[in-house]
Amino acid sequence: PPTINLDEFDEGKHPAQIRLIMEELLAQNLSMLAVRSKGQKDSALPLGPCHKLKTQLLAQLPFSPTNAQTRVVQEIEADLEKPHPMMRLVQGDVGSG
Incomplete structure (x- = not known):
């Protein structure tokens, strides 16, 4: 026009x-x-906490997780305990911690 x-x-x-x-x-x-x-x-098999595997994984990391990373791990653990599939996208900046 x-x-x-x-x-x-x-x-x-x-x-x-x-x-x-x-x-x-x-x-x-x-x-x-x-x-x-x-x-x-939809239903999914709830997974209980697996502290041993989590401890092993965190011990193998060449860095200490940030507060935000620790929070996300806890949120994922909570999602895995629910009786339905989780919808989650975890993203972060490579090399920023």
Whole structure:
């Protein structure tokens, strides 16, 4: 259209682009909620704590885990004890501790 602000469009700030971005984010969130909801209905064998293996693994690490890493290990242990599959992505910066 002749009334379009090309600067807004080039910068990705045109209202139509923002609307599309928001719709895509909403669709992604809704699909993730549906997957998570389905996963909660599936069953999985709960695994009890295995302190011996955890201790062995941590002893072999060439570093001491950070507080955040320790917290994530505890969260994963709690998830493994639940009777449904866990949905978890663990990520971190390589070499940052």
